[in-house]
Amino acid sequence: MWRIHLSTDDIRRVRLAPAIDPMWELVHGLQAITNGVGGLVFDPWRRKVRLHGPARWRALHALVPAWGYSPDFLTPAVGTTDLREGFETVLRTPRTILRTDLGRLGSETPLPGWARSLASGDPETLQRLVTVLGRFHAAHLAPYWGEMRRQVNEELLAQRRTLCEQGIDGLLSGIGGTVRWEPPAIVLTNKRSELDIHLDGRGVVLQPSFFAYNDVTLLDLPGEPMVLVYPVSHRLGWLDPESPGARLEDLLSRTRAAMLDCLAGGSCTTTELAKRLDISPASSSEQAKILREAGLIVSDRDGRQVVHTASELGLALLSRSA
Template sequence: MWRIHLSTDDIRRIRIAPDIDPLWELVHSLQLLDNGGPVIFGPWRRRVRLAGLARWGMLRHLSPPMGYFADFLTPATGTVDLRAGIEEVLRTPRPCLRSDLVTLHKQCPRHTGWARDLAAGDVQTLRALGANLIQYHEAHLKPSWAEIRSQVSEELARVRRILCGQGVDAMLASLGGHVHWEAPALVLRNKKTERDLYVDGRGIVIQPSFFALGDTSILDVPGEPFVLAYPIQHRLGWWDTHTEGTRLEAVIGKTRAEVLDCLANGDRTTTDLARVLDLSAATASEQTKALREAGLITSRRTGKSVLHALSPTGATLLGAS
């Protein structure tokens, strides 16, 4: 088992992630492609494999099904925006690229020219990696993203409620699965080796992940907050793009449905919505105007920004669907 030792300073610096992290989901979903994994991912995995895996060779090499994956794919700063996160990945310093790829090579020895180029920080190879990450997300995650994000948001809301109502001990004890809180350490009982990890005052980020295996991933980068990414409980049928959620899209449009879903997790400015949903500022403004005129959201100016919130009617419509 692994024991993650938390000091008093670490416990004071515990943070719950603000939202789903698309890069953690992307990496965890890649790991699912080459192993059995939980049954609930079976239909999705079959669909991806039938579409062909050859084009994702680079990504699958960087995210093997078991063990270590390239740390630079999930920046310790975290991200709620895919493109901003990919830009952060592409800015990874060369020593970090080299170190991560050497570690990966020791686990999965393969001689690939692009890996050597990537370790050297070759601009063209980095651009190819960024394009591949976007293409994979568009092809295999985006079709079900609203449901994926909704389920992670529910878990984030759950742990926040426990933290606010019952405190840190109860919140850490509630993570469940293979994560056990045995103060002052988080214990990962399903790890086959014995290991002690020390956060050393850096603090820890609690990041629920939809595609995490029945396991828990950690990111331990010196000088950065420690990240604990753990699996959530899932609702059946999430992979079906013809579920109730898509009927709401048929009525008000896909983008407006995504705006409502985003606002269900808290008020957002127009700029926030544009960033999170990957929209232009003009499109985000146009969609919020239409939703406001339909009585589904409310908007108020705060300084130079406009803050949007679900109206009672919008909340009722979203809840019904």
């Protein structure tokens, strides 16, 4: 078992991620193609990937094996809710980190020849990698992103409520699965080796992931909070275009349904909504106005910013559509 020991300062710095992280979903999605986990949940999606030719992603599988280590630079420690920002961070990865991450990966699995150019920080190789990642996302994640985001937001909303009602003990006890809270340590029960990790005040970020399944991934970088990525409780049939979530989009429009879905996970400013939904601030403001007038969200001014929150009616609508 692995034990992540939390000091008083660490416990004070436990926090929930703001939303779904597209970079973690890319990595876990690539792993899910080949590791075969979650048969009932992911097999229909895997069949769709195979129909489009899995060989297209051979270069990505060289960096993201089915099991074990994947380069840390693909999931930046700063975290992101925006795919383009994630790609920009990858493109800015220092050469020393590329060399270290790929050296560690190469010690566990054979790497293709182009990995040397990547390890040297060659800009063209980095750009090609990001381009292929973007194509994979567009082909196999983007069509289902609304449902993926919805399930992650539901987990985050439930955890925020637990934190408010039961505090840190309740939050850490409620992760479940292979994670157990034995104060003052988070215990990963499915690890075969024995390892004690001391964070020394860096804290922990809890990041739910749609494509994680029955396991926990850790990102532990010096000087950064540890990121603990764990799976959501999946709903079956998420590929079905006639799902309730799709009908909600028909009712509200895709953008407004996605906006309400975002706000179910916590309050956001107009600018934050624009970034998460990849729309202009003006469009974000207009869509929020329509939702507000329908009574589905509440908007409050905080200085120069307007903060939006899903109303009880909005949350009830989402709950009935789940």
